[in-house]
Amino acid sequence: MAESNAFQCDEFLIDLENVSFSYPGQGPLLDRLNFQLRKGERLGLIGPNGSGKSTFMHLLMGLIKPDSGSVRLFGMPMAGEKDFKQARKRLGFVFQNADDQLFSPTVIEDVAFGLLNSGKTPKEAVALSKKILRALDLEGFEDRITYKLSGGEKKLVSLATVLVMEPEVLLLDEPTTGLDEQTVKRIADLLNELNIGYVVVSHEFYFLAKTTRDIFAMKNGQIRFQCTSDQFRPAG
Numbered sequence: 051m052a053e054s055n056a057f058q059c060d061e062f063l064i065d066l067e068n069v070s071f072s073y074p075g076q077g078p079l080l081d082r083l084n085f086q087l088r089k090g091e092r093l094g095l096i097g098p099n100g101s102g103k104s105t106f107m108h109l110l111m112g113l114i115k116p117d118s119g120s121v122r123l124f125g126m127p128m129a130g131e132k133d134f135k136q137a138r139k140r141l142g143f144v145f146q147n148a149d150d151q152l153f154s155p156t157v158i159e160d161v162a163f164g165l166l167n168s169g170k171t172p173k174e175a176v177a178l179s180k181k182i183l184r185a186l187d188l189e190g191f192e193d194r195i196t197y198k199l200s201g202g203e204k205k206l207v208s209l210a211t212v213l214v215m216e217p218e219v220l221l222l223d224e225p226t227t228g229l230d231e232q233t234v235k236r237i238a239d240l241l242n243e244l245n246i247g248y249v250v251v252s253h254e255f256y257f258l259a260k261t262t263r264d265i266f267a268m269k270n271g272q273i274r275f276q277c278t279s280d281q282f283r284p285a286g
């Protein structure tokens with residue numbers, strides 16, 4: 051029994067079991083929620099406003115702690131901040147609000163920040179940052195003042211700061227909000243080219259259908275399978 055459990059846990063990059071959570075003074079938001087992501091899996095998550103999708107992402111990152119239940123990442127139980135600190139090096143999280151992600155004066159400083167922190171030389175960090183900016187069609191943005199960028203530009207720079215770190219799993223919270231059609235397509239193409247698994251929270255069913263295999267829905271504090279992308283047919 052113990053052996054089969056160990057096997058199961060190693061199979062999942064993300065494994066949440068019976069996770070419950072409520073914000074202080076509020077009723078239960080997540081209620082014995084179960085969720086698993088296997089290596090290379092690409093899952094979408096939809097759900098009404100306020101249903102707890104961002105909260106779920108924040109729990110995965112260890113930014114908030116469950117009231118009960120267990121969180122395992124990369125096969126390891128997340129007992130406290132020390133464990134999450136290690137796991138965060140392997141997770142790439144794009145916040146719903148780009149202003150929560152960007153804090154440096156210029157774009158290149160923001161994109162290079164994580165690389166420098168992880169021991170890359172300034173020369174390496176700048177070269178890798180420029181490469182990812184090019185991939186996102188942000189060439190020439192290096193010296194732009196981050197807080198003066200448009201909402202969509204900030205979103206793309208947020209994505210650059212995460213992708214440049216080459217995470218093993220991506221967590222994307224509403225990556226297309228405020229982006230024009232062409233940019234949404236560019237992000238979808240980019241995600242499809244990546245060789246890693248991810249969870250995308252989005253209200254845009256069509257974007258999820260283009261970038262994920264299975265789509266789940268957050269409802270009544272739980273995450274349930276909704277459909278596979280090829281079952282999804284846009285209206286009209």
Ligand SMILES: Nc1ncnc2c1ncn2[C@@H]1O[C@H](COP(=O)(O)OP(=O)(O)OP(=O)(O)O)[C@@H](O)[C@H]1O
Pocket residue numbers: 073074079097098099100101102103104105106146
């Ligand atoms: N830090 C917080 N303190 C108290 N309540 C919060 C906090 N963050 C979120 N909430 C509440 O928890 C509920 C779920 O919020 P959450 O942002 O997780 O929903 P969501 O599904 O991501 O919504 P949306 O689709 O609108 O982005 C909401 O009612 C929200 O007001």
